[in-house]
Amino acid sequence: MAHLSRTGLTRRHALSLGLGAGLTVALAACGEDGTSTAGGTSLGGASLTGLMRASFIPAIHELQQKQATAWADSHDGAVELTFAKEWREQIAAVVESRAGEDLGELFANQAHIYADRLVDLTDLCESIGEANGGWYDVARAACVVDGRWRAVPRAYTAHVMNWRTDLFAQVGITEFPKTWTGLVEAATRLRDAKLPRVALTMSQAGPNDSASVAYSLLWSYGAAEVEKDGKTVAINSAETRAAIKVMQDLAAASAPEISSYDEGGNNTSFLAGKIAVTQNATSIWYTAQKQAPDVAKNMSHARYPEGPAGHQQLVEMNSLAIFSHSKRIEPAKNLFGHLMDKAQLGKLAEIALTYYTPLLKGYDDLPTMPWNSEAKLKGLKGLAAGGHMPGWPGPASRQSAQAYNNQTIVNMFARVISGKASAEESIRVAEGELKKVYGG
C-alpha cells in the first residue's frame, strides 16, 4: 500500500518526482548551450573561454584579460581566461575529452602533441609573420605540424643568467662570462672568496629552469639527444662528455642547493642574497624591485654562455591554440589576431620584461621593447635567433616532448653532479631512456 506522508504525498509520488527532477537536470546538463557562432566573428552574447599559463608576474594576467575583454566588448560577448599553474594538465583534459574551454596557451612542443585536435591557423600565422618582419625559425619549429600552423607562437619566456654585479666585482669580474668555462672560473673565484656562489638549478623539482640550462649547455658543446632525422639517438658522444665535464666543474664550485631547488627556490635564494647567479626568467628582477631593492640595484642579466658550438638556447615557448571542439572558432581566430596585433602584443612585451618575448623579428628594434629601453636587459635582444625546441637538431615532435617531460637530459647531468653515477654510466642510462622514446 502507498505510504502517506504528513502532506499526503505517497512514496510512489515522491519517487516519481525525484526521478523526474533527476531526468530534467540530466537532460539540461547534456543539452547544447545554443550559442554556436559558425559564421562571423561576433560572439552573439556568448563567452569564449581559455586556459592560460600563470606567470610569476600578475600584471601579465591582468593585461591579457583586459585586452581580451576590450575585444569582447566590440564582439557582443565576453572572454573568460583562467590563469592556472597546472594549466598544462587542464589542457590535456580538455583536449582528450573534447569538451570545455575554446582556446588554450600551449607550452613547449604541445602543438605537436595535440595537433590532431587543434584548429588550422596557417592563414592567420602567415599574415601575422608578414606584417611583423617574419617569424624566428624556432616559432615555426614549435607550431608548424605537417606544414600547417596549429598554434600561434605568442611569445617565449626568455631564460637568462640573473647575476649580482656587486659580488662579481668583488672577485674582479665586471662583465658576465661569455663562455661556460669562463663561468666555471667565476664560480671558483666566488667560492674561494667565500662569497655567495653560483647556483644554476639542476633538479627534477625545477623542471623548466633545469632543462633550460641542461639543453643549452649540451647544444653549445655540439651535443644533442637525437640526430637531425629525429630518430637516431645521439647522446652517447664525446661532445656530451665534454658538456658533462663542464657541468661537473661548475657544480663543484656552486652552491650545493642546486640539486634541491624547485622552480621558485632559486628565486627565493637570489632575492635573499644567498646566491650570486641563477638561471631564470627576468621575473626575479621584477620581484626584486618590489621586495629587495638592494638586490635589484646590484643585479643584471646576461644571455647563456657560449660553448665550442656557439650560443644555443632552449626556448620556452608559449603559443595560443583553438581546440577543434570549439563552437566559436571564427571569433577565437579573430581574438588571436587582436591579441597578436602590435598594439596589444607590444604592450604585453613591454610590461613582461622578456617573460613574454615576441618571436617576430619586427619587434627587435622597437624602442619600447625591454631590451631597448632598459639597460639591465640590453643583452637579450634577438635571443630567439639561437633558440631551439627540445629535440633539436631533430624536429620538434611528440617524442621530443616526451623526452623533455621525462627529464632525461636534466637527470643525466644531475646524476653525475650528485656523485651517484659516473659520466659514462649516466650517459648510458640517458641513452637507454631516449632509445625507448625515439625508438632508434
Next chain:
Amino acid sequence: MTVRTVDRVVGPRRPARPSPPAARERWSFLDRETPLGYLLVLPMAVVVLGLVGYPLVLTVWFSLTDKSLGSDTVSFVGLTNYLELLDDPVFARTMWNTFNYTVTAVLAKLVLGLVMALALNEVRRFRRFFRAAFLLPWVVPSSLSVLAWMWMFQADFSVLTYLGRQVGLVDGNIPWLGEAGWAMAAVQTVNIWRGAPFFGIIILAGLATVPKELVEAAVVDGASAWQRLRYVILPHLTPILVVVTLFSFVQTLGDFQIVWILTNGGPVNSTHLISTLAFRTGIRGADIASGSAISFFVFPALAAIIALQLTVMRRKAK
C-alpha cells in the same frame, strides 16, 4: 517482532484522490520492498559505475593500446606496454620506492597513532581540545599543508635545518629535497605527519570498547603497563588495527600530492611513486597508454589488500 505500517498520519482527513487504474498498476511495483530497494540503490550504483567502473575499464583498454593524448589514431598493442615497463629501470626504481614509501609510512603511522591514542585516552582535562588539535594535520587540505612543508624543507631557509644547527646536529644546509635518501625521508615524514592522527582517532575509538573490568583485573593481578597493553588492550584492538592499517595501505599506495609537490619524483627519480610516474608519463608526457599500464601495476596489490580488508571486516561482523 511485528512491524506496524502506518497508512495515515494524524491530521485532517483529506478525500482520497482516485488514481486511474492503469497508472496505479504501472507504479505498483514501488510498493514492494525488493524492487524499491534496487531502485533506491540504483543512483549510487550508476555513480560508482560511472566514476569508478568506467575509468577503470578505460584504463585497462588504454594500457593495451598505443593511445597518446590528443591523438586520433589508436592501435591495439596487447601487453607491449606492460612488457616494456618490466625492462624499464625507472619503473623498477618506482616500484621499490612505492613499496618503501608505503610500508615505512604505514608502520610509522600505526605506531605513532597507537601512542597518540593511548596518550589521549589518559587525558582528562581539555580532552576535546587535544583531540581536535591532533586531528588538524589530517583535516587540513594536503595541498596546503604540503606547501607549508615545502618551506620547511627549502634548501636555504629550512626551519628544520636551522633547529638542527642550533642544537649542533648539523653544520651546513641539509639537502632535504636534493639528495635521494633525505628526499625519501622528507616525503615519508609528511605522509606520516598527515596520516598518524587518522590512526590515533580510530584507535582511540577502539580503546573505548576495551572492557574496563579486564584492565582493572590486570592491575589487581599486578600487570605492568606494558603487560596490560600487550595482553589485554592489544588483543581487543587487533580487528580495528587490522582494518585501519589495511585502509591506510590503500590510501598510501595511491598517494600523489606530497611527492608531486615536494620533489616532482626527484632527485633523479628517487622518490617517484606509481601514481606520480603514471601522471608524468600519461598526462605530462601524453603517453596515456604507458601511463595507464603503470597505474595498473598497483591494482593487484590494491585488490589483495581490499580482499583482506573485506575478509577481516566480515569476520569481525560475525
